[in-house]
Amino acid sequence: MEQIHFYGTTDKDALSYKSNELITFTVYPAIGTEIYTCKDIAYYKWEIQYDGGKYESGYTLVNGEAFPLILNARLEFPGFIRVIVEACDKFKVPLPNFVRFEGGAGVDVEKINLDTEPPDKFEEFWKKIKSNAENTDVTNAILTKTENNDYPDFEIFKFKIDIPGETPAQGILTYPKNGDLFDAEIRFMGYGVVATPINCIENKITMTVNAHGIEPLEEKEYYDNLYREPDGELFYYGFDNIENSNPETSYFNGMMLRNLIALKYLKNHPKYNKKSLTAHGGSQGALQATTMAAHDEAITLLDIQIPWFCNIGGYKNQWKSDKGRIRGWSPDYTYGITFYDTAIQAKYVKCPVKIEARLVDYVCPPSGIMTLYNNLNTEKEICFYQNGTHSYKSPIDIISELFRTGIINAKG
DSSP: OOOEEEEEEESSOTTOBOTTOOEEEEEEEEETTEEOOOTTOOEEEEEEEETTSOEEEEEEEOTTOOOOEEEEEOOSSSEEEEEEEEEEOTTSOBOTTEEOEEEEEEESGGGOOOSSOOOTTHHHHHHHHHHHHHTSOOTTOEEEEOOOTTOTTEEEEEEEEEETTEEEEEEEEEEESSOSOEEEEEEEOOSSOOOOOOOOOTTEEEEEEOTTOOOSSOOHHHHHHHTOTTTOTTTTTTOOHHHHTSTTTSHHHHHHHHHHHHHHHHHTOTTEEEEEEEEEEETHHHHHHHHHHHHOTTOOEEEEESOOSTTTTTTTOBTTBSSOSOOOSSOOOOTGGGGGOHHHHGGGOOSOEEEEEETTOSSSOHHHHHHHHHHOOSSEEEEEETTBOSSOBOSSOOBOOOEETTOOOOOO
């Protein structure tokens, strides 16, 4: 049998609900947006998770009939609700050929803010990192030309910038063979240990920075060994609570220093026209891109997707609740790790910002992403996908309308 997805909507704009307002989800198995009748479905299995710790679940008898599942929910304070629906057989076992529905809705989302206090001496700490980057000589950069048959019209280089006492900054630099000066884009990678992608963008000089300062274009075995469980040098990097108790010993300290130094090199490259510089990244890459935009005003656009590390202490402390927000996948909350919180960094961003997010991404929870959005004090826009997780988007794009500074409009 072909794979079937669920189609789900809310009774109104998914981000427009107010505190204690009834939220109604309508969910059914579908081909496109049409109800799909399947005799194999005996039950809908459903669960509702709430910021603040409340949880509901159950089974609804189907017996092969085609009808929508209606679920109602309320939340009494600013936050998000997560709904999961699966198709099950008569033994209440999920059917393997159905992609489950994961949907969400937000309540008073324009009021969602940090659930923990920003750290003391935040600006002083970042001033020190920026000073270290500014004082690093980038004229020693080593460029190694690389051939790639997929991009015959581009110059492609591996770059390496030595940093005294630190891991070097490394990655890939590309620009068109024809033309003198170009807009620039610096791109950052998500969590993991893999080869650095070769990004060639028309009419741009593009730098893709490896998060770890490792060799950018080795064989897969090289990266697998670095992330090998349990003894790989980079296995589960960034999650050590002892390291993260102090911002200077956190793994992300070296990562951000390398990024700032790579950015310095890009800004001074003779092919850059000194006009337009975009910082781009998804997940961990969005954490890095946002941090660069927060601490370097040369960046003219921040373009990020599913940003990680937002409101990292939200699962511990919640307005009107001691149970916290639905937790994402991230290191434990420590004092030191808050210096890298993407939502805190957002307060220092001055350029325009574009964000793509997903209403049920619980690697990077929507409550944290709204904290980031609400902390931005610049031109900004965001779109959320319904039935979108960190790694999945529905075949039917149920996408919010782009909403701009303070205007909430999301369709679910």
